[in-house]
Amino acid sequence: MKLRIFSLSVIASGMLMACNPDQRPDTDPLPDSMPASDATPVADQPRSPADADTDSNTLIVYMNRVTPDEVGAGAGTITVRQTSDGLVFKPNLMGLNTGMHGFHIHQNPSCEPEMKDGKRVAAAAAGGHYDPTNAGHHAGPDGDGHKGDLPMIEVDSTGAQLEVTINGLTLSDLQNRSLVVHERRDDYSSDPAGDSGARIACGVIN
Numbered sequence: 582m583k584l585r586i587f588s589l590s591v592i593a594s595g596m597l598m599a600c601n602p603d604q605r606p607d608t609d610p611l612p613d614s615m616p617a618s619d620a621t622p623v624a625d626q627p628r629s630p631a632d633a634d635t636d637s638n639t640l641i642v643y644m645n646r647v648t649p650d651e652v653g654a655g656a657g658t659i660t661v662r663q664t665s666d667g668l669v670f671k672p673n674l675m676g677l678n679t680g681m682h683g684f685h686i687h688q689n690p691s692c693e694p695e696m697k698d699g700k701r702v703a704a705a706a707a708g709g710h711y712d713p714t715n716a717g718h719h720a721g722p723d724g725d726g727h728k729g730d731l732p733m734i735e736v737d738s739t740g741a742q743l744e745v746t747i748n749g750l751t752l753s754d755l756q757n758r759s760l761v762v763h764e765r766r767d768d769y770s771s772d773p774a775g776d777s778g779a780r781i782a783c784g785v786i787n
C-alpha cells in the first residue's frame with residue numbers, strides 16, 4: 582500500500598512538472614548575480630526574467646520601462662504573494678508620476694512593442710487583459726470583466742506605492758502572462774483598458 586501511494590505521488594509530481602516546465606524547484610539557489618541579502622541595483626538586473634521565486638508563495642516580477650521603440654531600462658519590481666485573501670501585489674517601482682496608474686495582468690508573456698494601426702505601440706505584444714472566461718470587457722477589480730483587471734497602483738508624492746490585493750486569483754493565473762502599468766488612472770469601466778493610457782512599465786512572467 583505504501584509503495585502504491587509513493588508511485589502515485591511520483592506520477593503527480595511528474596504531471597506538475599510537465600505543466601510548469603519553466604518553474605524552478607523551490608530549493609533552487611538564487612543565481613550568483615542576485616545575492617538574496619543584497620539590494621542589487623535594478624539597472625544591473627536582467628531585462629525581463631521574472632522567475633526568481635523566493636518561496637512557492639511568492640513571485641518577484643522584474644519590470645522594465647516600455648516605449649514604442651523598445652523594452653527599456655529596469656523600472657523596479659512587483660512582488661506577488663499568494664495569501665488566504667488572494668494575490669497581494671507589492672510594487673516597488675521607479676520613475677512613475679505621482680497619482681493613480683492602471684494596473685493589469687495582460688495575456689501574453691512579452692513586453693515588446695508592436696505595430697498597431699500603422700504605428701508602433703509600447704508593449705503591444707503583451708496583448709489584451711487576461712480574460713480566461715472570455716468576459717470580453719473591462720470592469721475593474723470588483724467587476725465581472727477581465728480577471729486581469731487589478732486595483733490601481735497609487736504613487737504618493739515621495740514615490741512610495743501601496744500594495745494591492747485581488748481575490749479569486751492564484752499565482753498560476755500569472756504563469757506565461759505579463760504585468761503592465763499604465764500612464765494614468767483606470768476608470769474601471771471603459772474598454773479595453775479603463776482609459777488608462779499608454780503602457781509605461783511591463784514585466785514578463787514565465
Ligand SMILES: [Cu+2]
Nearest residue numbers: 684685761774
Ligand atoms: Cu493594461
